Amino acid sequence: MKFTNTEEVIHYLYSLPHVHPKNDLSFIKKLLQQLGNPQDQVKTIHITGTNGKGSTSYYLANLVKKAGQRTGLFVSPYVYRFNERIQLNNQDISDEDLVNVANTVQAAYEKLKQEDEQFSLVTFEYEVAMAFVYFEQKQCDYAVIEVGIGGEHDKTNVIIPEVSIITTIGLDHEKIIGPTIQDIAQEKSGIIKQNRPVVLGNVPDSVLSILVKKADKMHAPLLQLKHDFTIETQNGRLKYSDAKRSLSFAYRPQVEGYDIAVAVKAFLLLKLNLNDQEIEDAINQTQIPGRYHILQKEPLIILDGAHNIQAMSNLLEVVHAEAKKRHSHVYALVTMMKDKDLEQVFSLFNKDDQVLLTTLDYPRVAKENDFPIDIQRRYSYEGDYRQGFTKLKEKMDASDILLVTGSFYLVSAILNWKGKGNAG
Numbered sequence: 001m002k003f004t005n006t007e008e009v010i011h012y013l014y015s016l017p018h019v020h021p022k023n024d025l026s027f028i029k030k031l032l033q034q035l036g037n038p039q040d041q042v043k044t045i046h047i048t049g050t051n052g053k054g055s056t057s058y059y060l061a062n063l064v065k066k067a068g069q070r071t072g073l074f075v076s077p078y079v080y081r082f083n084e085r086i087q088l089n090n091q092d093i094s095d096e097d098l099v100n101v102a103n104t105v106q107a108a109y110e111k112l113k114q115e116d117e118q119f120s121l122v123t124f125e126y127e128v129a130m131a132f133v134y135f136e137q138k139q140c141d142y143a144v145i146e147v148g149i150g151g152e153h154d155k156t157n158v159i160i161p162e163v164s165i166i167t168t169i170g171l172d173h174e175k176i177i178g179p180t181i182q183d184i185a186q187e188k189s190g191i192i193k194q195n196r197p198v199v200l201g202n203v204p205d206s207v208l209s210i211l212v213k214k215a216d217k218m219h220a221p222l223l224q225l226k227h228d229f230t231i232e233t234q235n236g237r238l239k240y241s242d243a244k245r246s247l248s249f250a251y252r253p254q255v256e257g258y259d260i261a262v263a264v265k266a267f268l269l270l271k272l273n274l275n276d277q278e279i280e281d282a283i284n285q286t287q288i289p290g291r292y293h294i295l296q297k298e299p300l301i302i303l304d305g306a307h308n309i310q311a312m313s314n315l316l317e318v319v320h321a322e323a324k325k326r327h328s329h330v331y332a333l334v335t336m337m338k339d340k341d342l343e344q345v346f347s348l349f350n351k352d353d354q355v356l357l358t359t360l361d362y363p364r365v366a367k368e369n370d371f372p373i374d375i376q377r378r379y380s381y382e383g384d385y386r387q388g389f390t391k392l393k394e395k396m397d398a399s400d401i402l403l404v405t406g407s408f409y410l411v412s413a414i415l416n417w418k419g420k421g422n423a424g
Contacts, residue, residue: 009102034108038136048147049167059263066282067272072135072143079289152190167201170310189214197221231261255314290411305408328399334406338370357381358388
């Protein structure tokens, strides 16, 4: 089979199964071996965490690129289009390159299937292989690799990175890598590699010992936020400091500050050549799609893909503080995947927030009856997200805030509908 356009590639990818009967790395390793192990031809940085891994990936990729390195970036999910998943120097993979690397992967896959008809690939394995083939072809100096889910068993965990990063640990994907936060920490610790440094972000004390123990066992130097480096808000700016330097960045919400600090610390470990001003510029210029994305200022419309307890708690803290400052109301258009902790997430909204539930035409997205019964009673539901968005906008005063959240799919749908600038 040979692909001729991106639609064929994407359609094929989504037709593949999502999980193997056994959750190991044997399939992806076999495929990469058939492809000549492209993942070993590029220096990598590996990033996991319940939240913040996407933002950290973008900050770090921007720093490495600014240091004059050809920089690959592999992230998920995408916001505007699939090609965002695989980037080179901040540019999405072109349609032509996407088709070419898919055909390379497909040829290797078909050869393995001839040898063993039981051999199969899941969607994410295929995407990971495409990314590594692309980064090798483009002779990347470094590639920033964001984990899909977890760590140890994630299909990206086939690399020996220059630095490993664990941004945060909280409850999400408990059915896959849980059920407890300790299980999740254990799974995420799987990206810590022998003699390679690991940078920890805002990790709860309850699981810190699991990560410290793993780092000790692997002789991996451990650098920890609030211990080896810090970030705090001073005079409306973010101040980073470690034993050797102090840096100052334009204000972002505190939780974003953690991601910046972790990215900066990991970057400094690479010993690439950037002065303090260049580091500050690289961070300040970084745009992260679908995270605290301001669609318009009056009324303030914020899009954010927060989709678990920790992320939603962080986001609502910022939004409610902003609303208090403005003496305004918060309106929210929300949908979520039905396998998330819906009750706990919705309990984070204030009583006077005006929440409207919606859905999307996507199998995992909650429909009206998938929301817990007390949430259905508490909030109205509008099956068409466009109508929901319009209804809420019509109720608002200029000082009010509209938040679109709960899923990157919803953020993506609104952005693609409204275009990159126009919210009218």
